[in-house]
Amino acid sequence: MKVFKTALISTFIIAQLCIALPAFADGSTTPGTTQGDNTQQKSQNPTQNSTNDGSAVTPETETENNQQPGGTVDPTNPTNPTNPTNPTSPTNPTGEVTPDPDVQSVKTNDQLVLMMNSNKMYRNGQEVLALQPLTVTKGISYIALRSIAEQAGFIVKYDAVTKETILKSGQQEVRFKTNSAAYTINGKSYKASGNAYQQKDVFMVPLTSITKALNIPYSVDNVAKKITLNLYSAPTANFTVSPAEIFAEQTSVTYKDQSSDPRGLEIVQHRWEGNENIFMEPGTHTITHWVMNANGVWSEPYSVTIEVKPKNLPPVAMFTTDKDSYKMGELITFTDESTDDEGQITKTEWLNKSIGFFEPGEKTITLRVTDRLGQVGEYQKTITITNETMYLHDDFFKLYTPVGEKFTLQKNNILDLAKAPFSSTDSQQTLLRSNSPESLSTEGIVFRDTIQGEARFLVHHKNISNQNLKVYVVVTNPGTMPTNVTVKDVGFAGPNEYESLTGKSSVERYFKSLNSGSLGQTTTLQPGETKVIFSELSAQAMKPGHVVSLMGDVSSDSEVTYQVAAVASNKDILKTLPSLTLLNRDNIHIRGTYENANRLIELNQVVGDKPSRISLADNNDDLYLNGIDNTNGMPSINMGNYGVMYTIRLNHVAPNTLIAFNPRGGIYKGIFVVNGQMTEAPSNGTLVNSNDASVVYRTGSAEETVTILFTPVSGSNLPVSMLFLPLAQQPQS
Known part of the structure; x- marks a missing residue:
């Protein structure tokens, strides 16, 4: 028992x-x-x-x-x-x-x-x-x-x-x-x-x-x-190789050790095979690594196989000109014939290049090209400019400056040009402009209004606070029945630090959206419900010093309340919105609601047969829109007519006419749609001086009708002028 x-x-x-x-x-x-x-x-x-x-x-x-x-x-x-x-x-x-x-x-x-x-x-x-x-x-x-x-x-x-x-x-x-x-x-x-x-x-x-x-x-x-x-515990060898692309005889290779021990023991010894700093031969190479821990235990080998490419050759810079000798004011045609062994030239720089010269003598032009790996090739050629003259400076550049590029007139007499008479007709389009205060030093509401139907938003703000901010457009249904809100065409740019470029890019994308015929996105709002629209605007935070710009069309079935607000990037806008206060205008920039924001400018007489111009957004020949800031009930003038969509209809443009764009208020970087084709003003650089001009269009040998879509872009200055200049005739040989 x-x-x-x-x-x-x-x-x-x-x-x-x-x-x-x-x-x-x-x-x-x-x-x-x-x-x-x-x-x-x-x-x-x-x-x-x-x-x-x-x-x-x-x-x-x-x-x-x-x-x-x-x-x-x-x-x-x-x-x-x-x-x-x-x-x-x-x-x-x-x-x-x-x-x-x-x-x-x-x-x-x-x-x-x-x-x-x-x-x-x-x-x-x-x-x-x-x-x-x-x-x-x-x-x-x-x-x-x-x-x-x-x-x-x-x-x-x-x-x-x-x-x-x-x-x-x-x-x-x-x-x-x-x-x-x-x-x-x-x-x-x-x-x-x-x-x-x-x-x-x-x-x-x-x-x-x-x-x-x-x-x-x-x-x-x-x-x-x-x-x-x-109890056996061996360390694990591991490492990475950089850069990802390695060229024989050229690339300095880095090996980053990532070995470890499962029990935290110190790695006291390393052994490598094949770890060259610079590989001299192209092909497949294997690098192997062992490590030993403080207990004297070696790891299993760890290997990485890399492909070493043949030595990268620098690009070969080369260009030709159609001749070796030119008259003053004669067009020079350059042909870039540069090559690269990978076909990847990433940067092209010209020194002393001009499509025409206006002083006699020898001119040396340099072309420098850079490939994706930073290797540079350079080529120089010297041409001769004779004492003969084909075109004077201004006539030459009016005739040959490519569309979208800028030139500078030596004779700054633009204000002396005759004004071409035009008619102006406004049509209904509600404009909601949120630009004051333009610079945001704190969180708050910067625009609010309640409207119904079609509207065009123009939002442009800069972050000058010490924190990252996001700008939102939110819409609320204040009614007792559901309503639909549809976002149609939209153009957004930013955030970045370049104001004029951001404004120009947003308008360019808006025009592209118009051209694509977007069907829009419709959101249904229940009574009392609030939602974010134009999500592009708030997708990324603005760092201090950065700018965002948006132009977009929206419509609603019934009255809705739109608000533009700035909040810290880590906050929920819908939870934060009720506690935000309205920010005061800065008395420099514009905030308000404006009716009749589509404007037709029509010229019925012939233009281009003699030098002439029209002035836009000057509040003299072309008046500013009057509206109201419904956040506080105060009247508001849309100085500069930002957000107004101009249709400029030139019914009779003479043969051989240059249509150019000229800034009158300061720095400008804009965009046009000419006969359905988008044109930058300018494509490179910025219009700065009052004698700068950007080529918008040239007519051919017969009279033409030209239609131009234009809207002043945020971040640039108004007023501006549209120039109609006859082109010089081909000189007799």
């Missing part, structure tokens, strides 16, 4: 150990990798395993309990210099120090076997004793922390301030605390399957927690009643 009871008790203990070990998806208890704390049972600190005062036992106390009967030193102590099973011992004749991975094999297995319901452990076949047996408490398997940690090469310390037991190996630090299921790995918190506790003054932790913390794979043998831990 006594034998039967003993067998029954043994069977119960084994069953408890099996229950305590984690189960896996396939029903087995033998994981292929390190396991986490899978047991979710609640565990309390057993009172029979605590010290009398309930305090944690310090490492010194555990060291005293580290003595075996007869006063011999516990073989689990890694500081024992005579321990033959310790792979990190400096006197260990079989340690993992591998000075040359080519001639000495690397050990890949270091096993510690734990016997269930016993304090016996076997390190590579040699018996060592744990401070306490592998124990099952509340269905959870517990192990003496120091016994397993020191076998794995960790230093164990106690922090009296935080009352934590600390395991340290290289850069890795693990912390456990008595009576707590929480533990940390390098400061990151985890939860164990049960509370750590003291058992006969020995610190006990869940087996699955310590193996996870120390990155120790293990397997379970229920038949042999043992758990096998693989």
